[in-house]
Amino acid sequence: MPQVFSMQAIAHIQSGFPSKFGVPRQSGLVDALEATLIFEPEFRNDSALRGLEGFSHLWLVWVFHQAVRPTWSPTVRPPRLGGNRRVGVFATRSPFRPNPIALSAVRLAGIEHTVQWGTVLKIRGADLVDGTPVLDIKPYLPYADCIPGALGGFAAVPAEEALEVVIPPGLWERVPPAHREALRGVLAQDPRPHYQNDPQRIYGFFFAGLEVRFTVENGVLTVRDIANAPPDRNRA
Amino acid sequence: MPQVFSMQAIAHIQSGFPSKFGVPRQSGLVDALEATLIFEPEFRNDSALRGLEGFSHLWLVWVFHQAVRPTWSPTVRPPRLGGNRRVGVFATRSPFRPNPIALSAVRLAGIEHTVQWGTVLKIRGADLVDGTPVLDIKPYLPYADCIPGALGGFAAVPAEEALEVVIPPGLWERVPPAHREALRGVLAQDPRPHYQNDPQRIYGFFFAGLEVRFTVENGVLTVRDIANAPPDRNRA
Numbered sequence A, B: 001m002p003q004v005f006s007m008q009a010i011a012h013i014q015s016g017f018p019s020k021f022g023v024p025r026q027s028g029l030v031d032a033l034e035a036t037l038i039f040e041p042e043f044r045n046d047s048a049l050r051g052l053e054g055f056s057h058l059w060l061v062w063v064f065h066q067a068v069r070p071t072w073s074p075t076v077r078p079p080r081l082g083g084n085r086r087v088g089v090f091a092t093r094s095p096f097r098p099n100p101i102a103l104s105a106v107r108l109a110g111i112e113h114t115v116q117w118g119t120v121l122k123i124r125g126a127d128l129v130d131g132t133p134v135l136d137i138k139p140y141l142p143y144a145d146c147i148p149g150a151l152g153g154f155a156a157v158p159a160e161e162a163l164e165v166v167i168p169p170g171l172w173e174r175v176p177p178a179h180r181e182a183l184r185g186v187l188a189q190d191p192r193p194h195y196q197n198d199p200q201r202i203y204g205f206f207f208a209g210l211e212v213r214f215t216v217e218n219g220v221l222t223v224r225d226i227a228n229a230p231p232d233r234n235r236a
Helices: A177-188 B177-188
Strands: A004-008 A011-014 A034-039 A057-063 A101-114 A118-124 A133-139 A164-166 A203-207 A210-217 A220-228 B004-008 B011-014 B034-039 B057-063 B101-114 B118-124 B133-139 B164-166 B203-207 B210-217 B220-228
Touching (some): A057 A118, A177 A203, B057 B118, B177 B203
Antiparallel strands (some): A004 B004, A057 A133, B034 B118, B203 B210
16 A cells, blocks of 8 residues: 655745756755745745744755656666766666655745745755745754765765856856856856767757857867847746 | 645655654764665665665655644744744744655665565664655765755754763663663653653653653653563554
8 A cells, every 4th residue: 555645835946947957966066046935825924934044054855847757767877977877766866766856955045025925035056947846945954964974975076077167258248247157157067968078069058048058178168159048938 | 726746655664663752853863773764565676776885874755644734833842942932844844844744864774685575774863753654765965965064043053952861770681782772872862752841750652662761850861661562562
């Protein structure tokens, strides 16, 4: 008799990424990346947030809503191993697990009162697609959640895939100043799908209302174009 | 239109605690406390665990199955504040949240092949009741999950509630040696319900097939009796 539990989204994320392309692989890699957590109307209750301001970081428990597959995958090929080696799904943070639940530690940058959505949370360092459903928010407790000596297997250290980023000034001007630091961080993290490595290919993704196109060669990412994204590409 | 997601237990916990009484408040507080994670038959697949042995710690995403209430509680009174101050539920790790999802970082002590249950995980430092349903297992990634400088609000440091533990030798003999260190750790963590503080009262809980009764006065816990628990009290 399988035990089944029904979970309801209590909030969703508003972020600059309409799809997973370009999203950093884990939370915290690009602190400049800002997102907003908007509670669903049923869960807009300011007293539920009382005391949250004392915590600098939060756990978000969310749903891989774009990774819906009819079944789970016992093994996957994580990007960290070049996309060629299969490991067990439970040894990874891959979306293709039996229950599409994800976990991200994000920085709480602010608690803001808005007219349209009630009280929202401003978060930093989020690896989240626009529209991501959130099941729970928990305070990050350093004494229970931080295990600095933990052995991280094949993912022991952050991937050394930080690219050098070259952006022609003419293109950089097209990026609203508020998004520049975040965009630079996202590019340094190598937004290419898995470990593709074709110096001739022009890659692209959408972020913060822009379409960004680039090439990568010898560890250097060069931006080739930045344009306003078509309106239908701005939201997930 | 609320978004609802159906989650299925992929495993359950086998532990020495038939109920939440006596369970340490967070994972990691008592490393000697051992538990076993047993996969549900549908999810017994050794290839899904390939590579897990490289990680020293895991995240368990589980369900507060004993904390079922018809609705959630926007504010709660955490034990850390003496049980008298109300804070928002999202500023705590209380069970009484909209979705009864919990998070624990545990130490992976072993991956064991059994005849009865296939491959099981031996874990340490678990704050888990026997029978707890598990929704997901993730590797603990120090570079993403450990934030040593995080500010922990009112829960910034572990509670200084470690009690001095006094166990008469005659009673200590009744504890199987394999469980002694764990029991001592559990007692030091103060198993009394919330911040009860009646020196006259004899408290009790069940652990590892034993019924343990004790009193607490002036920071000293004295064990008053240890007996074999009635058979119906051994399982959740």
